[in-house]
Amino acid sequence: MDGSEQLSKRQLQALQTRENLLNAGRTVFLENGFQKATMTQINKLAHTGYGTAYVYFKNKDDLFTELMETIMQKMYKVAALPFKPRTKEEALAQILEQTRLFMQSALEEKEVMKVVKEAIGVSAIVEDKWNSIRARFIAGITKDIEFVQKSGLAKKNFDATLIAKGWFYMNEQMMWQLVLGEIEQDLDAVAENLTALYTGGLYK
Incomplete structure (x- = not known):
């Protein structure tokens, strides 16, 4: 008997309600932006009872951080790709591909990422969540x-943690500019230039 079969009808209903609220939240945030979105709007769209959203989430910030975790899964998969190069050429090729995939993942969720950018600037809870996401990437790098x-x-004379932070922050800044349409260069040009800059300084 698997885990889903062991769940009671009430537990399954609760999971479905939570999923409905997250789906409704995504729609409401996309339509209204972070600041104008309300839990009332989310409750209404999810067709749940008045105040039901607060049973599952403390506030809209809490619900939004859950959405962030979901959309970051693609990026986490990129970061988790095996990195055991045997040559400098292998390392450069893998870093270029990871950089391109990281940016591409953000662009595939461009509209949601725009809301994430807005939310980071106005919500301490969302900012804390983004900082924890940053820390996860930096640890992997x-x-x-x-x-x-x-x-x-x-x-070997470089401090690995400092270089990892610098590398992530460069990627993050370019990612936001791509998402917001603030640069003319395309994804491939950004990935190639960033990779060349990074590896040119770090590798022998």
Whole structure:
């Protein structure tokens, strides 16, 4: 008997209600933006009873951070791709592909990411969530840098954590500019230039 069969009818109904609220939340945030969206609107669209949303989420900020976690899954998968290059050429090719996929994932969720950008600027809860997402990426990048330093592909005099932070922040800034349409260059040009800048300084 699997986990779903062990859940009671009430538990299944609660899971469905939560899912309905998240789906409704996504629609409301996309239509109204973060600041103008309300829990009342979300409740109404989800066809749940008055105040039901507050049973599952403390406020719209809490609901939105749950949505953020969902849309970040694609990016997490990119960050989790195996990185064990044996040569500098292999490392550069993998970094270029990861950078391109990271940006592409954001562009595929462009409209939601625009709301994320807005929310980060006005909600401490959402900002904290984004900071935790940043920390997760930076930890993974640090591990990758330490690997290539130990294997002799990269310069050992660099602080892996500092370089990882710088690399992520560059990617993050370009990602927002792509999402908001603030630069003329396309995804491939951005990925190629960022990768060349990063690897040109770190690798031997």
